[in-house]
Amino acid sequence: MRHLLSTADLSKDEAVGLLDTAAQMAATQSREIKKLPTLRGRTVVNLFFEDSTRTRISFETAAKRLSADVINFSAKGSSVSKGESLKDTALTLHAMGADAVVVRHWASGAPYQLAHAGWLDAAVLNAGDGTHMHPTQALLDAYTMRRHLAGRAGGLAAPADDGVGADLAGLRIAIVGDVLHSRVARANVALLHTLGAEVTLVAPPTLVPVGVEAWPCRTSYDLDATLADWRPDAVMMLRVQRERMSGGAGAFFPSPLEYTRYYGLDARRLAQLADHAIVMHPGPMNRGLEISAEAADSDKAVIVEQVANGIAVRMAALYLLMAGDRSAEGNDL
Amino acid sequence: MNPGPALPEVPEPDGTTVLGASDVARALTRIAHEIVERSRGVDDLVLLGIPTRGVTLARRLAERLAQIDPAFDADACTGELDVTMYRDDLRRQPTRAVGITRLPAVGIEDKTVVLVDDVLFSGRTIRAALDALGDLGRPRAVRLACLVDRGHREVPIRPDFVGKNLPTAQSERVRVRLAEVDDVADAVVIAGRDGSTDVRSTR
Amino acid sequence: MSTDLTMGTITYVLRGVRPLGGDAVDVVLADGVVAEVAEAGSATAEGATVIEAADHVLLPGLVDLHTHLREPGREDAETVASGTRAAAVGGFTAVHAMANTSPVADTAGVVEQVHRLGQQAGWADVHPVGAVTVGLDGVRLAELGAMADSAARVRVFSDDGKCVHDPILMRRALEYVKAFDGVVAQHAQEPRLTEGAQMNEGVVSAQVGLAGWPAVAEEAIIARDVLLAEHVGSRLHVCHLSTAGSVEIIRWAKSRGIDVTAEVTPHHLILTDDLARTYDPTYKVNPPLRTAADVEAVRQGLADGTIDIVATDHAPHTREDKDCEWGAAAFGMTGLETALSVVQQTMVDTGRLTWSDVARVLSTAPARIGRIEATQGRPIAVGEPANLTLVDPTATRTIDGAAQATSSGNTPFRGHELPGQVVATFLRGRATVLDGAPVAPVDGVVSAP
Ligand SMILES: [Zn+2]
Numbered sequence: 001m002r003h004l005l006s007t008a009d010l011s012k013d014e015a016v017g018l019l020d021t022a023a024q025m026a027a028t029q030s031r032e033i034k035k036l037p038t039l040r041g042r043t044v045v046n047l048f049f050e051d052s053t054r055t056r057i058s059f060e061t062a063a064k065r066l067s068a069d070v071i072n073f074s075a076k077g078s079s080v081s082k083g084e085s086l087k088d089t090a091l092t093l094h095a096m097g098a099d100a101v102v103v104r105h106w107a108s109g110a111p112y113q114l115a116h117a118g119w120l121d122a123a124v125l126n127a128g129d130g131t132h133m134h135p136t137q138a139l140l141d142a143y144t145m146r147r148h149l150a151g152r153a154g155g156l157a158a159p160a161d162d163g164v165g166a167d168l169a170g171l172r173i174a175i176v177g178d179v180l181h182s183r184v185a186r187a188n189v190a191l192l193h194t195l196g197a198e199v200t201l202v203a204p205p206t207l208v209p210v211g212v213e214a215w216p217c218r219t220s221y222d223l224d225a226t227l228a229d230w231r232p233d234a235v236m237m238l239r240v241q242r243e244r245m246s247g248g249a250g251a252f253f254p255s256p257l258e259y260t261r262y263y264g265l266d267a268r269r270l271a272q273l274a275d276h277a278i279v280m281h282p283g284p285m286n287r288g289l290e291i292s293a294e295a296a297d298s299d300k301a302v303i304v305e306q307v308a309n310g311i312a313v314r315m316a317a318l319y320l321l322m323a324g325d326r327s328a329e330g331n332d333l
Numbered sequence: 334m335n336p337g338p339a340l341p342e343v344p345e346p347d348g349t350t351v352l353g354a355s356d357v358a359r360a361l362t363r364i365a366h367e368i369v370e371r372s373r374g375v376d377d378l379v380l381l382g383i384p385t386r387g388v389t390l391a392r393r394l395a396e397r398l399a400q401i402d403p404a405f406d407a408d409a410c411t412g413e414l415d416v417t418m419y420r421d422d423l424r425r426q427p428t429r430a431v432g433i434t435r436l437p438a439v440g441i442e443d444k445t446v447v448l449v450d451d452v453l454f455s456g457r458t459i460r461a462a463l464d465a466l467g468d469l470g471r472p473r474a475v476r477l478a479c480l481v482d483r484g485h486r487e488v489p490i491r492p493d494f495v496g497k498n499l500p501t502a503q504s505e506r507v508r509v510r511l512a513e514v515d516d517v518a519d520a521v522v523i524a525g526r527d528g529s530t531d532v533r534s535t536r
Numbered sequence: 537m538s539t540d541l542t543m544g545t546i547t548y549v550l551r552g553v554r555p556l557g558g559d560a561v562d563v564v565l566a567d568g569v570v571a572e573v574a575e576a577g578s579a580t581a582e583g584a585t586v587i588e589a590a591d592h593v594l595l596p597g598l599v600d601l602h603t604h605l606r607e608p609g610r611e612d613a614e615t616v617a618s619g620t621r622a623a624a625v626g627g628f629t630a631v632h633a634m635a636n637t638s639p640v641a642d643t644a645g646v647v648e649q650v651h652r653l654g655q656q657a658g659w660a661d662v663h664p665v666g667a668v669t670v671g672l673d674g675v676r677l678a679e680l681g682a683m684a685d686s687a688a689r690v691r692v693f694s695d696d697g698k699c700v701h702d703p704i705l706m707r708r709a710l711e712y713v714k715a716f717d718g719v720v721a722q723h724a725q726e727p728r729l730t731e732g733a734q735m736n737e738g739v740v741s742a743q744v745g746l747a748g749w750p751a752v753a754e755e756a757i758i759a760r761d762v763l764l765a766e767h768v769g770s771r772l773h774v775c776h777l778s779t780a781g782s783v784e785i786i787r788w789a790k791s792r793g794i795d796v797t798a799e800v801t802p803h804h805l806i807l808t809d810d811l812a813r814t815y816d817p818t819y820k821v822n823p824p825l826r827t828a829a830d831v832e833a834v835r836q837g838l839a840d841g842t843i844d845i846v847a848t849d850h851a852p853h854t855r856e857d858k859d860c861e862w863g864a865a866a867f868g869m870t871g872l873e874t875a876l877s878v879v880q881q882t883m884v885d886t887g888r889l890t891w892s893d894v895a896r897v898l899s900t901a902p903a904r905i906g907r908i909e910a911t912q913g914r915p916i917a918v919g920e921p922a923n924l925t926l927v928d929p930t931a932t933r934t935i936d937g938a939a940q941a942t943s944s945g946n947t948p949f950r951g952h953e954l955p956g957q958v959v960a961t962f963l964r965g966r967a968t969v970l971d972g973a974p975v976a977p978v979d980g981v982v983s984a985p
Pocket of ligand 1: 823
């Protein structure tokens with residue numbers, strides 16, 4: 001792997017390999033000594049053009065657990081906010097000898113540009129770009145699903161060995177909410193399809209992108225029917241940005257109350273889920289809007305575990321991108 | 334141990350078989366006896382195989398230890414130790430897959446740990462294994478068993494139990510074939526003697 | 537017509553050329569006009585420069601109805617001088633300079649300045665386009681009459697870059713310009729439907745996560761405007777048509793006898809929104825690149841005459857405005873130096889247009905829409921002004937942005953191999969381009985329409 005830019009670039013073998021590596025990383029994180037010497041002497045730059053303390057800390061923890069040096073380069077309070085261009089920033093990081101750049105950016109495609117414009121020869125790891133992709137989020141989601149559900153399609157027993165080596169064949173995943181603006185949804189649809197799962201997107205029509213018909217998934221405007229008739233193994237609730245309901249004539253739905261009534265995961269809908277089904281959310285949650293407190297705190301919710309799995313998945317990604325001889329890596333992922 | 338159907342002998346096309354299946358079996362039996370002797374019994378003894386073939390060899394040694402002394406619980410006292418993330422040569426090669434580390438059920442704290450590998454060469458793998466072990470706990474003692482010692486050490490490491498000392502040239506490669514892993518009869522093969530063939534080492 | 541000081545001293549014999557792609561002849565240029573059209577190999581002229589041009593196609597000088605010269609205000613991206621030099625290299629003898637400069641060309645003063653800069657540069661006739669509304673703000677009509685009466689004789693009015701979206705303002709503009717036979721050139725973009733939009737809305741935008749720019753945002757404005765033009769009996773010009781639906785609406789409007797003309801850019805004839813997958817802002821343009829089906833529809837529209845002209849929408853931008861994130865980059869691509877080649881590749885080499893048609897869509901028709909048909913887009917005949925373009929259609933060239941005459945490098949054809957090479961361009965008998973390279977105008981030479 002040369003870069004990790006989009007889950008659409010991952011083959012099934014690569015995706016399963018990434019999850020398996022994450023499983024080994026996770027195993028090291030239950031030990032007393034969590035730190036591995038693997039990336040000693042290597043430098044990871046966290047380049048954040050958009051605030052996200054949670055994601056930055058997760059990457060920073062992952063890099064430090066692998067003994068890499070971490071430099072946090074935030075758009076806030078640095079030359080970036082004074083108008084330094086992406087290009088100049090890239091050239092600076094190149095001069096600093098960064099081995100990997102973890103980039104979060106408000107602009108879709110910025111990580112792709114960093115990887116391909118020739119400004120920088122470091123590995124580029126997309127930590128979320130605009131409304132495009134968030135590959136490590138999708139990988140940690142898939143990792144979490146695999147731990148709980150691999151081989152469960154059709155109600156078989158829970159997976160042995162946390163599902164190592166397995167894909168997600170036959171699982172049914174419902175992704176509910178603001179698909180239009182969601183990099184998490186895009187990243188998940190591509191990865192889940194590659195891993196053999198079936199996906200149904202559930203959203204009001206205003207929050208489904210034009211062109212969704214080319215995505216490898218189904219769409220529905222009816223959450224109740226999806227839960228009752230399709231019987232998902234996992235329900236992933238997407239965060240609804242408050243700004244989506246302002247803007248007067250341009251608002252995407254009439255009111256928070258109406259959104260919750262049709263698309264919120266509340267106690268009643270939670271009770272409809274199969275016994276083995278899990279509830280996911282990429283965080284941070286709007287309790288009472290897309291997810292009720294009952295759902296968020298229920299036994300089915302794996303939301304806190306998703307955060308922990310995020311570190312293992314990011315360790316795996318950093319390991320696979322940085323540990324080996326990069327000149328020998330042909331694949332651009 | 335179920336010997337199963339006889340597996341075909343598949344010698345290296347350009348190699349010389351230096352140990353056959355019965356030689357391997359004899360060497361392992363001898364090592365097992367030496368371990369018991371040196372440790373004055375099987376109490377607090379655990380085996381850790383280094384993937385891939387070291388894991389198989391550790392399992393075979395454990396079975397022999399249990400035959401020597403039924404007090405030895407082969408399943409509970411055998412594990413595997415992946416050293417990939419501790420290697421010092423990661424940057425020199427394409428990315429390696431991270432293997433599985435599975436500690437024995439009885440743990441390693443205050444135990445006598447015997448590391449088991451197939452071929453001892455530069456010693457760097459064992460150096461990495463010692464680092465990995467240090468992060469996992471604090472054994473009372475650590476010993477090293479290997480099926481073949483081919484010399485050319487690059488770090489001050491020396492085995493405690495050796496199946497066969499095999500003088501080799503740096504350019505030669507030594508391959509260990511094990512029935513469980515390779516689907517051929519057990520063998521140790523040395524190749525590239527004239528230096529003209531491929532010079533990959535086995536580890 | 538003012539006198540070119542060099543007139544009468546430079547005579548050219550174009551030997552073996554094929555006017556509009558027809559039979560080979562010799563064409564003699566003298567005193568700024570076509571002096572003689574003779575049997576191939578027969579013409580001689582004392583002291584003339586002879587250009588051996590067997591199999592080269594001779595076209596009337598190309599006329600661009602849609603050029604951004606950036607001066608005044610963004611001289612770092614392009615100047616009137618550099619932009620018109622690029623025009624000459626591309627075979628153009630006249631360009632219409634869009635009004636979205638800084639200050640905006642919304643007064644007689646600014647349009648006269650741009651006009652004068654064009655004369656001083658001497659590469660091509662520069663016809664300023666006047667803004668429809670003050671400051672392009674879409675609120676109040678600019679002084680259209682004053683611009684029409686100025687030395688620049690403005691006949692084309694446009695807020696290009698922005699849409700005249702207020703329907704009553706658009707109606708007033710359409711009506712008002714009738715007094716001086718002007719035309720409103722509409723940049724059709726419904727602003728509310730395109731807030732924050734980055735690329736064509738469809739399968740690709742859904743995948744790459746860039747905000748979508750729906751075809752309907754263009755089509756709704758065109759539909760409204762053709763109905764308005766019909767109602768008030770005005771003529772309307774639609775800039776850079778980019779969707780199949782837009783072609784359909786124009787076809788319908790023309791069938792009803794509405795006085796509408798339409799243009800397509802070279803890039804919309806060949807490039808698709810698939811290029812957004814590269815996130816290379818070179819491909820970010822307004823209106824956005826559309827789908828392959830839309831490309832086919834605009835080619836068809838151009839072939840059957842629904843679309844009247846090809847106009848470049850040459851939009852130079854500095855490196856800083858393009859070497860950045862797609863979302864932060866400026867809209868636009870350069871086009872003057874590649875337009876003819878793109879038309880050849882997509883329309884001529886495919887058999888959909890003849891060279892005579894090319895003369896129509898790139899010279900005669902735009903000159904007529906811009907009301908400069910007295911001097912540009914003329915027939916190739918004795919006595920006509922020698923505004924001519926000589927093309928070698930058998931040549932191929934690989935585009936190198938850095939080597940172009942324009943000041944900006946944002947060509948979408950960087951590295952592409954395109955057919956056809958402009959060998960020479962003549963502005964009133966004087967060569968502005970010879971052997972494919974610009975020929976600097978002699979100091980003090982003033983060329984005026
Ligand atoms: Zn425009």
